[in-house]
Amino acid sequence: MPYNPYNFPHKLCRSMLFQTAAAAGKADYADPVERLEIISQVEEILEFLDEHARHEALVFHLLFQGALPEWVAELEKSHDRLDQTAAKVKGVLAELRASPSEPLAAGARLYGAFNELVGQQLLHLAEEESALLRIWQAIPEPELLKIPAAVQKLVTPEQSQKTLRSMLPVLTPAERAGLFKVFRSAIPEERYRGLVGLAQELLPPPTWEKLRVALGDAA
Numbered sequence: 249m250p251y252n253p254y255n256f257p258h259k260l261c262r263s264m265l266f267q268t269a270a271a272a273g274k275a276d277y278a279d280p281v282e283r284l285e286i287i288s289q290v291e292e293i294l295e296f297l298d299e300h301a302r303h304e305a306l307v308f309h310l311l312f313q314g315a316l317p318e319w320v321a322e323l324e325k326s327h328d329r330l331d332q333t334a335a336k337v338k339g340v341l342a343e344l345r346a347s348p349s350e351p352l353a354a355g356a357r358l359y360g361a362f363n364e365l366v367g368q369q370l371l372h373l374a375e376e377e378s379a380l381l382r383i384w385q386a387i388p389e390p391e392l393l394k395i396p397a398a399v400q401k402l403v404t405p406e407q408s409q410k411t412l413r414s415m416l417p418v419l420t421p422a423e424r425a426g427l428f429k430v431f432r433s434a435i436p437e438e439r440y441r442g443l444v445g446l447a448q449e450l451l452p453p454p455t456w457e458k459l460r461v462a463l464g465d466a467a
């Protein structure tokens with residue numbers, strides 16, 4: 249199968265959407281500390297989704313534009329609709345931040361608005377992935393393989409580190425091993441060792457063991 253540039257970022261989007269939807273469903277909105285925690289968690293995923301859409305606009309869409317202009321126009325409209333739904337979520341977050349007199353009702357509104365966004369996002373991610381065959385036919389694979397490096401140029405080292413920490417646990421063992429093989433050939437030994445240490449720290453022991461075995465001498 250040719251390279252799928254959506255795979256890793258979309259796995260992270262989905263994992264964050266599911267985790268945050270579950271957290272918004274069980275938070276105690278009457279407790280100011282828990283209220284602030286869920287507000288921060290939702291704000292964090294909104295920022296992540298904004299950033300992901302920016303990467304798609306500046307890297308993916310620019311690459312697809314020449315061969316698939318109508319498809320790119322559709323995706324951009326879809327991103328605009330997602331922005332409108334995210335704006336509704338931001339409105340409820342502002343309400344919750346202002347210590348509402350009926351926090352439970354405001355919490356239920358956040359749960360509803362956020363889940364509307366989750367539903368829309370899930371459809372959008374699937375819509376993007378449904379075009380993979382067309383993308384593979386239209387764009388040479390070496391061009392697709394340049395996407396991750398082009399995205400890296402748009403982010404700070406801190407953002408990159410944070411994304412990696414969130415992404416490592418949501419991949420399959422084979423994907424994680426493949427990623428480390430790419431790192432090994434692309435970055436200095438010292439940085440590579442740092443990332444191996446990070447994986448060992450973040451992954452549950454049986455998952456780390458699979459990566460260690462897959463990397464052999466490189467672990």
Ligand SMILES: [Fe+2]
Nearest residue numbers: 301304372376
């Ligand atoms: Fe998108």
